[in-house]
Amino acid sequence: MRKYILGLSGLLLIFSGLIFSSWKKSSSAGNQQSFHSNFSVQEAYLDYAREIYKQAKLHQAGLAFPVFEKALTGYYNLKKSGKTSDRSLLTIADFDQLSTRKRLYLIDLDAQKIVLNTWVAHGQRSGADEAVKFSNTNDSFSSSLGFYVTGEAYTGSHGKSLRLDGLDSGYNDNARLRSIVIHGAPYVSAETISALGRLGRSQGCPAVAPELCDQVINALGDKSVLFINKSDKDYASPYLDEHAAAVYAQASASHNVDQN
Secondary structure, rough: OHHHHHHHHHHHHHHHHHHHHHHHHHHHHHHHHHHHHHHHHHHHHHHHHHHHHHOOOOOOOOOOHHHHHHHHHHHHHHHOOEEEEEEHHOOOOOOOOOOOOEEEEEEEEOOOOOEEEOOOOOEEHOOOOOOEOOOOOOOOOOEOEEEOOOOEEEEEEEEEEEEEEEEEOOOOOHHHOOOEEEEEEEOOHHHHHHHHHOOEEEEOOOOOOOHHHHHHHHHOOOOOOOEEEEOOOOOOOHOHHHHHHHHHHHHHHHHHHOOO
C-alpha cells in the first residue's frame, strides 16, 4: 500500500510540476494557455509511463516502451469507459517479438512490477515463428490484434480457460464468436522450441504453457485488460487517445491519493 500511495503521489507531482511550469511560460500568451496546459498533461503522462516502465524493468524483459505506452493508454481509456474492474493489472502479448521470446507480460501497475513474463502462442495462419497476418474472421485460425477484456473462466476441451471479449471493431470483436480464449497448450514449451525452432501454434487463441495456465487465469480474473500488439500493422483504436488517458490518469491519481 505504501508503494502504491508513493506511486500515485509521484504521478501527481509530475503532473503538477509540468502543468505549473507550462502555466508560467504561457501566462503572457493568452489564447495559447490551453494548448500548453494540454501538452503538459500529456508530457506528464508520458513521464509517468516511463517511470513505470523503468521500475518494472520492462526494457530488460524485452518489451519496447512504445508498446507499453500504447497498452497503458488503452488501459486508462478502458477504465474511463467503465469496461474494466478496479484492479491494476495490465497484460500485453507483444507479437513484435518472435514466438521463441517470452512475449507475454502481466504487469501490476500499482506495484510497478512484472507479475509474470512467459511464452504465448499465436494462430496457425498468422505465421511461423513471427506473427505477420491477423484476422477477425471465424475459422481463420489467425490471431487478432487489439484490446480485450477478460471474461469468465470455464473448463473446456483444453482444461481451465478464460474467455475474452474483443473491444476493437473490425479487429477483434468476433472473439466470442470465434471462441478465442486463454488456455494451456502442450506446444507452448521449451521442448517445442527445441524441436521446431519455434512455439507450436493455436487456432487463434493466446495459448500459454499448461503448467502456468491456472496462474495466468487466476491473475487476470474478470474484466482485466489484455492488449495484443503488432506495431507495423495498420491498426487503429479509439482506446489509443493519449490525451484522454492522461487526463483520466491524473484525475484517478488525485482521487486515490485523497482517499488514502
